[in-house]
Amino acid sequence: MGFSVSGSAAIIFVATFIGFGMFYSATANGFENINDAREAQTDRTLEQQNTEITVTDVTYNSTTPSLNVTVVNAGSTELAVEDIDVLANDDYLTGYRTAVDGDETTGLWLPEEQLVINATGVSPDPGRVKIVTGPGVSAVETTTVVS
Known part of the structure; x- marks a missing residue:
């Protein structure tokens, strides 16, 4: 096994690590925004139900x-x-x-x-x-x- 195989494996590993980091941060922010919106909707619904x-x-x-x-x-x-x-x-x-x-x-x-x-x-x-x-x-x- 030469250097080219080890070097290319390292490059693929680093690229996968960076790609996963970007994917995780984008999806985590998206899920956080969705959860915040659901909580706000729940608060508005509760306020409306308690208003008469x-x-x-x-x-x-x-x-x-x-x-x-x-x-x-x-x-x-x-x-x-x-x-x-x-x-x-x-x-x-x-x-x-x-x-x-x-x-x-x-x-x-x-x-x-x-x-x-x-x-x-x-x-x-x-x-x-x-x-x-x-x-x-x-x-x-x-x-x-x-x-």
């Missing part, structure tokens, strides 16, 4: 074209007020005021707390209002018209 809201009152004042919506966080998830979306008769509302248990400065809506949404300039009577939370849980209620 109840619309207790929707009042439309036709003289001042304003809409007042009262919603209770009936679940066990903390919700962000800025992630709340309001749709009035399928129109997306913006620029409304919010208050959580009377506090207009907080951005956190805890379980069993009441959120009051006041939207002005809503015309005509929206008929129904839909509230959508950050995790995607929603509630729909029809409006009561007052003059």
Whole structure:
């Protein structure tokens, strides 16, 4: 057995070792990304299952074209007020005021707390209002018209 056989075997061994190292690092990173995505999906699903809201009152004042919506966080998830979306008769509302248990400065809506949404300039009577939370849980209620 000459040097050429030993040298070529060493080159093949080193090439195999380097190739396996690249393959392992690429697959390990891929599996880690997949596992991270599955964990994030599980966390989102759990958050969504623990989220529940109840619309207790929707009042439309036709003289001042304003809409007042009262919603209770009936679940066990903390919700962000800025992630709340309001749709009035399928129109997306913006620029409304919010208050959580009377506090207009907080951005956190805890379980069993009441959120009051006041939207002005809503015309005509929206008929129904839909509230959508950050995790995607929603509630729909029809409006009561007052003059």
